[in-house]
Amino acid sequence: MTVEPFNAGEPAVVGGAVTLVEGSTFCLSDHTGDIDHGTAHGLFFRDARVLSRWQLRLDGHVPHALSVLHHEAFGARFVLRRPPTAGTADSTLLLVRERLLGDGLRETITLDNLGREATVARLDLHVDADFADLFAVKEGRAAHRGAEASASGSDLLFRDLGDGSRGVTVAATADPVVAPGVLSWRVVVPAGGRWSTEIVVQPSVANRPVQPRFHRGERMESSAPARKIQAWRAASTVVAAGDPVLTGVLRRSESDLGALQIQDQSGRPFVAAGAPWFMTLFGRDSLLTAWMALPLDVGLALGTLQTLAETQGRRVDPTTEEEPGRVLHELRLGPDSTDVLGGSHYYGTVDATPLFVMLLAEAWRWGADEEVVRSLLPAADAALTWVDRHGDRDGDGFVEYRRATDRGLLNQGWKDSFDGVNDADGRVAVPPIALCEVQGYVYAARLARAELAEAFGDPATAAAQRERAEKLRAAFAEAFWLPDRGWFAVALDARKARVDALTSNAAHCLWTGIATDEHAAQLVARLAEPDMDTGYGLRTLSSSMGAYNPMSYHNGSVWPHDTAIAVAGLLRYAHVPGAVELAHRLADGLLDAAAAFGGRLPELFCGFSRTDFSPPVPYPTSCSPQAWASAAPLLLVRSVLGLNPHVPQRRLALSPHVPSRWGDLALTDLRLGQATVHIRAHGDRAEVDGLPDGWTS
Missing domain, CATH: 1.50.10.10 (Glycosyltransferase)
Known part of the structure; x- marks a missing residue:
């Protein structure tokens, strides 16, 4: 078949935001993968915004965006790098955020050290939720609910301050330091080495956790959203x-x-x-x-x-x-x-x-x-x-x-x-x-x-x-x-x-x-x-x-x-x-x-x-x-x-x-x-x- 003249894997861009969607879950972010506080960005589930902030910082800085790879509507890989140090043009630390939706969100963050010596890196993931109604976000109205944040072990917990029936849990691997609103890692990545963490966002509705349509550690192409699209194509x-x-x-x-x-x-x-x-x-x-x-x-x-x-x-x-x-x-x-x-x-x-x-x-x-x-x-x-x-x-x-x-x-x-x-x-x-x-x-x-x-x-x-x-x-x-x-x-x-x-x-x-x-x-x-x-x-x-x-x-x-x-x-x-x-x-x-x-x-x-x-x-x-x-x-x-x-x-x-x-x-x-x-x-x-x-x- 003749090569297509456009990138069929390019993500949807709506008002400058990257859009991912799977069933009743969708996510709006920028090209680095960040959900920026104070914007229409967010992770939405059943018409409510369950994440209003999801910002990753590398050594205190926004990583440099290289590309967004996206072959299905429900998943994407945000390819980034550490900002070059003063006086240099290049960076040797690659950062990849692989995101998958399906009644929740799973994100795998990977650091690849392409340099000749070990490097120290600090990652901070700033997280917040407001449980705003979809229409309030669309119309730019302030959420009247907000959320109560707490930490429990390696998990972040958010509870709707409205009727309390909605919530979200953020759980991560690789032993993060957890405080209300932030997950942090300080890691050493050896020369030619790799480090990664997996983060799962699980909503709850009517005080009951919703079972995500994916499992920890499974490849994106083996997930339930991928199997659904494969079955749709086969039929x-x-x-x-x-x-x-x-x-x-x-x-x-x-x-x-x-x-x-x-x-x-x-x-x-x-x-x-x-x-x-x-x-x-x-x-x-x-x-x-x-x-x-x-x-x-x-x-x-x-x-x-x-x-x-x-x-x-x-x-x-x-x-x-x-x-x-x-x-x-x-x-x-x-x-x-x-x-x-x-x-x-x-x-x-x-x-x-x-x-x-x-x-x-x-x-x-x-x-x-x-x-x-x-x-x-x-x-x-x-x-x-x-x-x-x-x-x-x-x-x-x-x-x-x-x-x-x-x-x-x-x-x-x-x-x-x-x-x-x-x-x-x-x-x-x-x-x-x-x-x-x-x-x-x-x-x-x-x-x-x-x-x-x-x-x-x-x-x-x-x-x-x-x-x-x-x-x-x-x-x-x-x-x-x-x-x-x-x-x-x-x-x-x-x-x-x-x-x-x-x-x-x-x-x-x-x-x-x-x-x-x-x-x-x-x-x-x-x-x-x-x-x-x-x-x-x-x-x-x-x-x-x-x-x-x-x-x-x-x-x-x-x-x-x-x-x-x-x-x-x-x-x-x-x-x-x-x-x-x-x-x-x-x-x-x-x-x-x-x-x-x-x-x-x-x-x-x-x-x-x-x-x-x-x-x-x-x-x-x-x-x-x-x-x-x-x-x-x-x-x-x-x-x-x-x-x-x-x-x-x-x-x-x-x-x-x-x-x-x-x-x-x-x-x-x-x-x-x-x-x-x-x-x-x-x-x-x-x-x-x-x-x-x-x-x-």
């Missing part, structure tokens, strides 16, 4: 391309999606939304990520659906915005969770509920176990009942949102910043707000439920849902289309007036199929203009709109998952003139952006034109790795292949439009129910091997 489809950039990006996607996976109490997997601030279950994010990752593993979709079904709304609660049938927005476990967005279970999202129904049918088509799919039908029906009774607030056939209290999210679609929905002049829309893409999701959800009903012997439900879907499609075209502009309004506001900004939301209407061919043709032409296409992806808001700001969160930035959905939508309408060409341009631009970011697509980046700034400009607080950004390249692959399996009908549909720069595109060991097939495509041609007898392609 996943292998995707490769002639383009080395795409192959490297896909490899990174697979690794990051494995690291972001969390298991619920029943062992079912779902994907956390992203590091550093969203290492938890998110309805919208987890559902869309699972959809995009279907070519790797259908089990992730089932785990996500089952977990969300168990947390589905049962009652009306304005504080949490829970309503019967409503699918969760986010789950929080931090110490302030009851004060954030109304509670640990917050339901203020308008799109997760129809996306749940869409994913259920799609997972079934991809070969999900039929018994599990059947068991989730009541949850799907409850979701559609929510659409009818609570989502459609005024009975006009469209789903709207308006937060129940002043604590909830003002905007509840995927552009959920306070100013994320505005008109062409830049005025913020007044709720209740009916988003264009949400109507598309509801349309697709109704068709999805109809297909499941027909397959499972319920023709009445199938007919009713199809009829309602077609009625919605007609009403949507009438209410949302702007004939003098050539695009869909982003929303209808409280007065049912069209919020007329040109946004990437309109491309989601291509993905779900709610757009007519006539409208799609005009929309494709409009999306292809430079005010939307940056050269690195699709802007969230046209540069010709009043609220445009390429450095904003939602008003002109580029979100990789959003561009990938646009590509999927364009290729759904491949028969429309210009759709394939624009899809290829957006996909190639996104891959160029990925290469510029070390092979890992961030949550978002600034929406400046490629002609003005190349490489793309990072967004300062973008999450990386972030679930749907990590999965976006997989959706690109599926879209250019036109890959649409239907396992229950024993059918594999392919309609390839592979960009020329990608070369050969290969999917090896693609599991479709009990079948395992291999696909190779180039341009508009595809070959399938291993298709069982009785299948059609």
